[in-house]
Amino acid sequence: MSPNILTIENLTVSFDGFKALNQLNFSMDAGELRVIIGPNGAGKTTFLDVITGKVQPTAGRVMFKGRNLRSISEHQIARLGIGRKFQTPRVYLNLTVRENLELSCNRNKNVLSTLWVSTPASERKTVVQLLETIGLVTKADVKAGFLSHGEKQWLEIGMLVAQSPDLLLVDEPVAGLTDEETALTGNLLLSLAESHSIVVIEHDMEFVRQIARKVTVLHEGSVLCEGSIEEVQNDPRVIEVYLGKPATEGEAV
Ligand code: ADP
């Protein structure tokens, strides 16, 4: 088996001849928290779309835990252990925080049985642990529709974690959040990183500095460079693609 949780080889995705991803190579170790940055249109969302099976590669391949994901459906890929957090939270607004988590803990259960059938003790413990992890213990019995945008994001992250994915993909988790919510989201991802492999796509550079260990910069569908946040911020190529001109001293992304 591959030591990498995710390996991407020469991946190209064309939309009517336009290469959203172009001969992209990428790999990450199990247990890594990797941040992906890049200007608008760099291919970041398409990159997640290919990993989750929403979009098929035109060329190249995606290997997850040593297994080629070609021709595996989106649903099956999720069951193999890849969980994706979309930008807009997908939670049941009319259910409480606890009920949302209970639903995710038991995929065979539907909305109605979550409301009417009592929950086994073993599962309740997991829900309590999840509530603690996402910082919503005091909001457990509040309907999700009454949560702030940040709290909804944390709930959705909790719902993903409830399904025990090996790899978590998170697309712009702090867009539209307050500074305080942003910092708390960073802490949440750092604590989840202790037991999960995580890919985070993000624009907010302050947030990236809070959480980043290794950063991958995408540009025009390929990896431009990789390294620590300091390394990529000082890389003249990165400065150029963000600022559109050669670097002058002291300039940062
Ligand atoms: P990012 O998330 O980095 O902003 P995207 O992956 O959304 O970039 O898009 C990369 C490029 O591919 C953009 O130029 C975008 O317009 C194009 N693109 C994305 N999805 C499609 C699609 N379904 N059809 C045509 N072009 C697309």
Ligand code: MG
């Ligand atoms: Mg995007």
